[in-house]
Amino acid sequence: MFYKNKFSQKRFENRLRTRYIGRNTVYQSVCKSTNLTAKSQCDMPDGTVFVAARQTNGRGRLGRDWSSAKGGIYMSVLLKPDIDAEIVSQLTLIAAIAVCRAIGIDAQIKWPNDIVVNDRKVCGILTEMSADADGNTFIVCGIGINVNIRCFPNGLPYAGSLRRATGKTWDISHLTADVMNELENVLDTFTKHGFTAVADEYKSRCVNLNREVTLTYGNRSVCGTVTDVLPNGELAVNTADGVITAKSGEVSVRGLYGYV
Ligand code: BT5
Numbered sequence: 466m467f468y469k470n471k472f473s474q475k476r477f478e479n480r481l482r483t484r485y486i487g488r489n490t491v492y493q494s495v496c497k498s499t500n501l502t503a504k505s506q507c508d509m510p511d512g513t514v515f516v517a518a519r520q521t522n523g524r525g526r527l528g529r530d531w532s533s534a535k536g537g538i539y540m541s542v543l544l545k546p547d548i549d550a551e552i553v554s555q556l557t558l559i560a561a562i563a564v565c566r567a568i569g570i571d572a573q574i575k576w577p578n579d580i581v582v583n584d585r586k587v588c589g590i591l592t593e594m595s596a597d598a599d600g601n602t603f604i605v606c607g608i609g610i611n612v613n614i615r616c617f618p619n620g621l622p623y624a625g626s627l628r629r630a631t632g633k634t635w636d637i638s639h640l641t642a643d644v645m646n647e648l649e650n651v652l653d654t655f656t657k658h659g660f661t662a663v664a665d666e667y668k669s670r671c672v673n674l675n676r677e678v679t680l681t682y683g684n685r686s687v688c689g690t691v692t693d694v695l696p697n698g699e700l701a702v703n704t705a706d707g708v709i710t711a712k713s714g715e716v717s718v719r720g721l722y723g724y725v
Contacts, residue, residue, distance in 0.1 A: 469613075469634050469635065469636040469637065469638075470535075470536055470612075470613050470634060470637060471518075471637065471638075472492060472516060472518055472637050472638050472641065473638045474490070474492065474638075475638075476636070476638035476639060477490070477638040477639075477641055477642050478642075480638065480639045480642035480643065480646075481642045481645060481646065482642075482646045483512075483645055483646055483649040484649065485510075485511060485512035485649070486512040486514065486542060486645045486646075486648055486649040486652070487512065487514040487542075487641075487642070487645035488510075488512060489509060489510050489512065489513040489514070490513070490514045490515075490516060491506065491509070491513065491514070491515045491516070492516045492517070493515070493516070493517045493518075494517070494518045494519075495517060495518065495519050495520070495521065496515075496517045496520055496521070497520060497521050497522040498520050498522050498523055498524050498607075499515040499516065499517050499520065499539050499540055499541035499607060500524060500541045500591060500593060500605050500607040501522075501524075502515045502517070502541065503515045503541040503542075503543045503605040503607075504593075504595055504605055506543075507543060507595065507597050507603050507605075508597065509543055510543075511543065511544060511545040511546075512542065512543070512544065512649075513542075513543045514540055514541070514542050514543070514645060515540065515541045515543070516538070516539065516540045516641060517533075517539045517540075518535055518539075519533050519534060519535045519537070519539065520533035520539050521533075523539060523609060524591060524607075525589055525591060526578070526591055527715075531589060531591075531609050532617060532618055532621060532624070533609060534614055536611075536612060536613040536614040536615070536626075536628075536637075537609060537610055537611050537612055537613075537614055537626075538608070538609070538610040538612055538637060538640060538641050538644070539607075539608075539609050540607070540608050540641060540644070541605050541606065541607040541608070542560075542605070542606045542607075542608070542645075542648065543603060543604075543605055544556070544603065544604040544605075544606060545601075545603050545604070546604065546656065550594060550602075551712075553592055553594045553604060554577065554592070554698065554712050554713050555655070555660045555697070555698045556592050556604060556606055557577050557578045557590050557591075557592045557606070558574075558576075558577055558660065558667055558698045559648070559651050559652060559655050559660070559663070560590045560592070560606050560608055560648060560651075561574045561577070561578060561580060561588075561590060561667070562574075562647075562651050562663055562666055562667055562670075563644060563647040563648040563650070563651045563652075564580050564588050564590075564608060564610065564644055564647075565580060565670055566647040566650075566651070567640060567643035567644040567646070567647045568580075568582075568587075568610075568627060568640070568643075570582065570627070570630065570631060572587070572670065573670050573671070573672040574667065574670045574671050574672065575671075575672045575673060575716070575718060575721065576671055576672075576673045576691075576694065576700050576716060577698075577700075577713065578590040578591070578592075580610075581672055581721070582625055582627070582630045583625060583630050584623075584625075584721060584722075585623055585624060585625025585629075585630070586611075586623055586624055586625060586722070587610065587611050587624075587625050587626055587627060587630065588608065588609060588610045588611065589608075589609050590606065590607065590608050590609075591606075591607040591609075592604060592605070592606045592607070593605050593607070608644065610627070610640070610644075611624060611625065611626035611627065612626060612627050612628065612635045612637055612640060613626065613627070613628040613634055613635055613637070614626040614628065614629075615628060615629065622723065623722040623723060651663060659696075659697075660696065660697055660698045661696035661697070664694060664695075664696050664698070667694055667698070668693075668694045671694055672718060672721065673691040673694075673700065673716060673718055674691055674692075674693075674694070675690065675691060675692075676690065676691055676718050676719060676720070676721075677689070677690055677718075677719040678690070678691055678702060678716050678717060678718050678719065679716070679717045679724075680700070680702055680709075680711055680714055680715070680716050681714060681715040681716075681717075682711055682713065682714035682715070687702065687704045687706075687709065688704065688705075689702040689703050689704035689705070689709070690702065690703050691703075691716075692708065695710060698712075699711060699712050700714075700716070
C-alpha cells in the first residue's frame with residue numbers, strides 16, 4: 466500500500482491519456498506553493514502541470530492558507546488559452562467538475578471551488594490569472610486534494626479526505642493522472658461549447674442549490690436562497706431585494722461546515 470501514497474512518474478505516465486495537459490510535468494517533493502512555482506515558470510508550454518508531495522505555504526483564496534501535508538495532491542496547471550478574463554472564474558468550475566469525475570465517488574461541489582464528500586471539504590481550487598514580463602496573460606489553476614490524509618490541524622474541523630470517506634488508500638499517481646485526463650476532457654467541451662455545455666453536470670453536483678446561504682462579495686453580505694447556477698456559471702440568489710447573481714465570492718451554506 467505504501468507505493469500508492471507516493472507520486473511515481475512511471476505510474477503517472479502509464480495512466481495519462483491526454484494530448485497536452487500534463488504532457489510536461491514538473492514534480493517537486495516539496496515547494497512553497499505549486500501556484501507560485503507555475504507562475505515562476507510561466508514560459509513552460511500550455512498544459513504544463515506542477516506537482517508537489519507537500520507545500521510549505523499552500524494558499525487558498527483571499528490570502529488564506531491551504532494545509533498541505535504529505536498524502537495529498539497539490540498540482541497547478543499552466544494554461545494559455547485564448548480567452549478573456551471573464552472566463553477565468555469559469556475555469557474554477559470546470560476544474561471542480563473534472564475532480565468530481567476523477568474521484569468517481571459521490572462528490573458534491575460547493576460553489577464555486579470546494580469539493581465536498583460527506584459534508585467535508587476534500588478539495589479546494591485556486592485559479593489565478595497573471596501576465597509574464599512581455600504582458601502575455603496566462604492562467605494557473607491550482608488544485609489541492611486531501612487524498613490519504615488521516616488527520617488535520619485542529620483549526621480545520623470540516624476538512625475531510627478521500628481516505629477518511631472511503632476507508633481505502635488511494636493511488637496518488639493514478640489520481641493525479643485521472644484529474645488531468647478529466648480536466649482535458651471538460652476543457653475541450655468548454656472550449657468548443659462554453660460553460661453552458663457542462664452547466665447541468667455542475668448543477669447536479671452543486672450543494673448550494675435550493676439552500677439558504679450568506680453570500681459575501683467585496684464588503685457586502687446578503688442572505689437568500691440559491692435558485693440556480695446560470696449557463697455562464699454565476700450563482701443566482703433570491704434575496705429580500707430580489708435575485709442577485711454572483712460571478713465570484715464567498716458562500717456560507719446553512720447546515721454545511723457548521724454554519725447555522
Ligand atoms: C481554496 O481556498 O479552497 C483553494 C485551495 C487551493 C489549494 C491548491 S493546492 C495547489 C495549489 N497551490 C496552492 O498554493 N494552492 C493551490 P478557499 O476557498 O479560500 O479555502 C481556504 C480555506 O479552506 C481555509 O481558510 C481553511 O478554512 C480551509 N482549509 C485549509 N486547508 C484545508 C485542507 N487541506 N482541507 C480542507 N480545508 C482546508
